[in-house]
Amino acid sequence: MALPIWLFILASVIKSVIVLGVLLTAVAYTVWLERKVVGHMQNRWGPTRVGPFGLLQPAADGLKFIFKEDLTPPHVYKPLFIAAPMIALIFALTSISVVPFGNSFTIHGYTIPLQITDVNTGLLLILGITSIGVYGVALAGWSSNNKYSLLGGLRASAQMVSYEISLGLSLVGVLIMSGSFSLRAIVDAQSGHFWGFIPRWNIFHGQIIGFFCYLIAAYAETNRIPFDLPEAETELVAGYHTEYSAMKFAMFFMAEYTNMITVACVATLLFFGGWHGPLFGPPLVRVILPLFWFAVKIFAFLFLYIWVRGTLPRFRYDQLMAFGWKFLLPLALVNLIATAIAVAW
């Protein structure tokens, strides 16, 4: 049964507030996780002082960012200098609105999906919003009026435009198999098992090359090591955010981690069966378990991100471009053709 309009608005507002709250908390604790995990990989402890295991460190960091002096250097182009971090963060946060977290549940005969909104071109919407997010980084680099920032902004825009093509193509294989752009439909197509025990996730369904391409392109899109050339600290001071301080700097940081989470969500939904996993126990547990499996998969991806960061060195710029155009793009194309032939057959 469809909701009346005022209930629909109320449900949407409640869902948005919950999702945004969880997302921002997750962002804060991803930073904590990264510092902790990289610390242990480098034989250090990471944050330990604030709270048990340094768990209150994100709160302390937030307070510090808010109370720091917000410097605006004299020679920047002010309107864009102020707008750039907002563009980066707003578009990063918007893309979570079409991500489904679990099945729908029913209260008093009304069905409410665990998703802010189910758009039938949900995946395209995410791709569109991420492609707009580039402007935050590019404009920050340009408006700072600093050569290191400018170089960082230039690198970011070139890198993101190049890898966006591989990113999009690597997902087409999944789209061919599920026949829909709706993220919910894509997840529903992955329910069930092969021979009773292997889950019917797309990654076990011939999309392993597609997943490989997606993972690499996604690392490049989020400017993470080994693709963090826009902020390469050994050559560009801090790249596009060199001139930023206090909360404006924090907004870039939050945008980057939000993008990491979005990328992990898309990978989970498209290749790892979303919220599907073993279901057991009493009814209440059965409602919570899908959310739990979804969170576990996201966590695994975030851990992989951090692991890669702790392991790999940075690419050289020419290597980055050659890899993207000469290896990743043809590989994604081959995957697309192979999938199309397999499905047509």
Add this chain to the structure above:
Amino acid sequence: MSVHLILFLAFGAVCVAGAVNLLAQRHPINGALSLIAVMAALAGEYLLLGAEFVAAVQVIVYAGAIMVLFVFTIMLLNAGVEERTKDSRVAILLGVPGVLLGGVLVGWVVLRHSGTEAVPAGALPGDPATIGQLLFHEFLLPFEITSVLILIAIMGAVVLAGKPATSPAGKVEE
């Protein structure tokens, strides 16, 4: 007024304001950003017509890829504020009335010769499946020919932008 009409007018206003701002701004990067606003607002209008796929492609391709390259080029060349010369004043004097006249003419023709009926929202099939059917069945040949055309344009750009061939002595051949 229905929500659709309000949204249509809002997106239209953003679109026109962005277009006028594009002409009025003297710094190339502001011009490029106005153009992005125009394209995003156009995507909104497509969405109101029920063409979600076209709207998404408009954002991904135009606002997200082509305009990024524009901004990239402006940043790379470090283009400054455009100069105002005598010629540009003449262009304004002649251009603004010319555009107004042209706009009035086009508007008059459109209003006169079409049964001016608003397309109801969602009346046209704009979902990806329908567009795919059209592109890859009915319009397959034009679609493929366009792709060849674009390929030729890319090759032309590569030839034009490529380094001039060097002779073994290292001199540039003219």
